[in-house]
Amino acid sequence: MQKVYINLAERSYYIHIAPGLLARLGEHLAALDVGRRVLLVTNPTVRRLHGGPAEASLTAAGFAVVPAEIPDGEEYKSLASAEKLYDLAYGRGLDRRCPVVALGGGVTGDLAGFVAATYLRGVPFIQVPTTLLAQVDSSVGGKVAVNHPRGKNIIGAFYQPRLVLADPDVLKTLDAREISAGLAEVIKYGVIADAGFLAWLEENLERLLNLEPAALAHAVAVSCHIKAQVVQDDETEQGRRAILNFGHTAGHAVEALTGYTAWRHGEAVAMGMAAACRLAVQLGRLEEAAAARVKKLLVRAGLPVDVPAGLSPAEMLASMRHDKKVIAGRLTFVLPTAIGRVEILRDVPEEAVRGMLEQRR
Incomplete structure (x- = not known):
């Protein structure tokens, strides 16, 4: 236990x-x-x-x-x-x-x-x-x-x-797609707060995909420890807890625009994390090698990393303007600055977001 x-x-x-x-x-x-x-x-x-x-x-x-x-x-x-x-x-x-x-x-x-x-x-x-x-x-x-x-x-x-x-x-009892969707959130914790955990995930991903009990228990416990620390610091998301939304700004837009039926939550978050990494590189806040490392791990986990081609940047932007994190019309993103560290960036220019959405693999 x-x-x-x-x-x-x-x-x-x-x-x-x-x-x-x-x-x-x-x-x-x-x-x-x-x-x-x-x-x-x-x-x-x-x-x-x-x-x-x-x-x-x-x-x-x-x-x-x-x-x-x-x-x-x-x-x-x-x-x-x-x-x-x-x-x-x-x-x-x-x-x-x-x-x-x-x-x-x-x-x-x-x-x-x-x-x-x-x-x-x-x-x-x-x-x-x-x-x-x-x-x-x-x-x-x-x-x-x-x-x-x-x-x-x-x-x-x-x-x-x-x-x-x-x-x-x-x-x-879960299928492979559901396990992959869950791994998106596990990977998120490594990116936002624990570089050592992300390295462990890179080394042990196949054990998780194969549902090895010890590996699963470790991944669940570490993820919960990280979230516990963040929640204890900021229960009602007035500040630091917003880092848990890494990948969710674009991810929620994908879910809403596809009627919550085409993609599982973790899959949409994976698209959002890859998009946020691209935006961070574009804004000069993250090295390309770090973004590539995150993207590679997501792909290995069987997750999508591109916003669906059928969703236009204009549609995505319109949906993101209704995101809970928007204040006074300003787009807010959680962006990595290094593996294990993120920042909450408010008032992100829409032209930068549009450029990120237009960029593919």
């Missing part, structure tokens, strides 16, 4: 990382001061693969499980889906002490967390991430949200979970 502590005063919690944790969900939940009725939010595929052990563990620990299935996909991370969960929770009598448990990937965690943050003005929230991306990123830090047709995560809150259980065993 590896544990990462998120130190946020009365909102502090642990991330537990170990094989077999899914079957011990009830045991861990029973150790918290929560109600005995649980809204278990998942999707049909995850429930078929992992719902049995999760529900059995909760039932054995004395909890009454209220299962809630939402179809998979970013298009279902919506206010309409949240309303369905509110109706179910209210109809089944969940009170303020009854927890919402998210069993799934980033979509499930974001949606369930948003419902937990807003139902009865806040109920306990538990994250049980079942994808690599969710284990290393979206389940940690307390960002919860639903999408708006014009932008991703526009409607949301900062709401910390009471507990995160990351079981590497569940990653064995």
Whole structure:
């Protein structure tokens, strides 16, 4: 068992990382001061693969499980889906002490967390991430949200979970594309904060792609440690936490412009990271060799590095103007200045962004 502590005063919690944790969900939940009725939010595929052990563990620990299935996909991370969960929770009598448990990937965690943050003005929230991306990123830090047709995560809150259980065993059920998508966020942590970790990824990427348990556990733990430090310093993204958005400005635009269906989040972030590296080189803030190193690792991980040809620079710019990080109409980018170090650059000239978008491999 590896544990990462998120130190946020009365909102502090642990991330537990170990094989077999899914079957011990009830045991861990029973150790918290929560109600005995649980809204278990998942999707049909995850429930078929992992719902049995999760529900059995909760039932054995004395909890009454209220299962809630939402179809998979970013298009279902919506206010309409949240309303369905509110109706179910209210109809089944969940009170303020009854927890919402998210069993799934980033979509499930974001949606369930948003419902937990807003139902009865806040109920306990538990994250049980079942994808690599969710284990290393979206389940940690307390960002919860639903999408708006014009932008991703526009409607949301900062709401910390009471507990995160990351079981590497569940990653064995993922396809290769989903593992690659998760590796995008893992690579992000090396670029923004830890050059040594990026070097480790370069040496051990094949072990991760082959789902070696020890390598996966190490990658998850290091990623969570890095995110924990950033979140502890800046919980509500007033300053340093914005570095976690490396690759997300262009990435979110790709997702929004393709209806959240063509690309997985990690794939879009990979495109955004490659684009941000090109922009950093163009602005004289990053050496070309460092940008090439990041791009090479993304490609080795099976990730796309170019914005889709069908999306014009004008469309991308229009979408990026609606990004959450835009203030007073000024485009904001997180740009690397070296491997392991980034800066938050506000008021990036649109002509520079346009030039970056027009540049291909």
